[in-house]
Amino acid sequence: MGLPRFGPPNPKAVMGDDGTTKKTNPIISSPNLYVANCGPAVGLSHDAIAAVFASFGHVQGVYAADDSGARVVVCYDNESCAAAALAALHGRxxxxxxxRTLHIRYSVLQPSPTTVHSSSIQVCLSASETSIPGLYLVPDFVTPREEQELLAAVDARPWISLAKRRVQHYGYQFCYQTRNVNTKQHLGELPSFVSPVLERVSSFPNLNDAADVSLDQLTVNEYPPGVGLSPHIDTHSAFEGLIFSLSLAGPCIMEFRRYAQGAWFPKAGSSIDTESENPENCTNFSRRAIYLPPRSMLLLSGEARLAWHHYIPHHKIDIVNDNVIKRSARRVSFTLRKVRTGPCQCQFPQYCDSQR
Ligand SMILES: O=C(O)CCC(=O)C(=O)O
Ligand SMILES: [Fe+2]
Structure with missing residues (x-):
């Protein structure tokens, strides 16, 4: 989720009379403590941390200070409890x-709702648990051997380096500025290494008889640990209604957000690579999360494809219920879609660029 919402108080820089920059005294009191070297990534649950800090007063909550999993903020009701805990626990x-030796400082900022949600969201292990209509997940869609073959095939081809991840496009080039494809530039048939996947997709459970699975665009994404995708809906006018995503090499969490009508829509030309379009300040949305294991196939269709933003948090670890799951050296996904040739006429005009 990007930057910490709250952390150690930095001494405030002020301009001195002589024109030089001086630092004022650091914050000397707060009910919130920033605690480093402590968190789920080093095997300490928020509950265990709360239990220790509760010896000094009522703990309102323990929150992730950032995405590291090894720094937390402990919030008390009042400053004297925080002072007692700091005096007793810091540096020991x-x-x-x-x-573990805890490194503790006062923290002044209150946790934002986003941060609290981020550490507390329940991660579903199946699509039905999310209750998002049109979302399906099939584990073990490919075998470990097929996974190795698919990875070897893409690694033998040229990657395009974006700011934080690498991609390959087949069928049609995807343009990140317009979030669309140029239908006049057909790059050719999808490569033969993906044929077994396409064959299996055509008998994907949950598809109705009328479903058009003549997929003609493949985007391969390679994410290093800590890299995700900002919340987005795949452009309605660019792709038809079925979006398949095969996860390989490593797991991740995919989060889904259904914004209230008109609450947020990305600006044209913004990129899904950056957090700049992340509507952190918009809290008016429903939120679900699902765990995507390697070799699983996710299908976004209907409401899940048209009305829910999907998002891969920019985390190095994911907390799946009580388990800490480390992102592996890379996650490679194959996103398979069918390029749309006419305008989208869906039932979700508020999310539809064809109907604006
Ligand atoms: O990596 C994934 O599974 C999703 C990729 C995605 O959402 C996209 O390319 O639009
Ligand atoms: Fe997407």
Whole structure:
């Protein structure tokens, strides 16, 4: 989710009379403590941390300070509890927390709703648990051997480097500025290494008889750990109603957001690579998350494809319920879609660029 919402207070820089920059005293009191070297990534659950800090007063909550999983903010009701905890625990090895030495400072910012949600969202292990109409997940869609073959095939072809991840496009080039494809530039048939996947897609469960699975565009994405995708809906006018995404090499969490009508829509020309379009300040949305294991195939159709933003958090670890799951050296996804030739006439005009 990008930058920390709250952290250690930096001394405030002020301009001195002589024109030089001076630093004022750091914050000397706050009910919130920033605690480093402590968190799920180092094997300490938020509950275990809360239990230790509760010896000094009522703990309102323990929150992830950032995406590292190893820094938290502990919030008390009042400053005296925080002062007592800081005096007792800072710089010492804490036997109740696996002997780790905690580095504690005051933190002044309150947790934002986004941060609280981010650490508390329940991650579903199946699509039906999300209750998002049109979302389906098939685990083990390809075998480990097929996974290796697919990875070897793409690694033998040239990658295009974007700012944070690498991509390959087949069938049609995807343009990240317009979030669309140039239908006049056909790059050719999809490569033969993807044929077994396409064959299996045509008998994907949950597809109705009228479903058009003549997919003709493939985007391969390679994400290093800590890299995700900002929330977006694949442009309605660019692609038809079925979007398949095969996960290979590593897992991730995919989050879904259904914004209230008109609450947020990305600006034309903005990129899904950056967090700049992340509607952090918009809290008016429903939120679900699903765990995508390697070799699983996700299908976005109907409402899931047309009305829900999908999002891959920019995390190095994912908390799946009580488990800490490390992103592996890379996740490679194959997104398979059919390029649309006419305007979209869907039932979700508020999310539809063809109907604006
Ligand atoms: O990596 C994925 O599974 C999703 C990719 C995606 O959403 C996209 O390319 O539009
Ligand atoms: Fe997408």
């Amino acid at each position: 090895s804490c036997p109740q927390l696996a002997g």
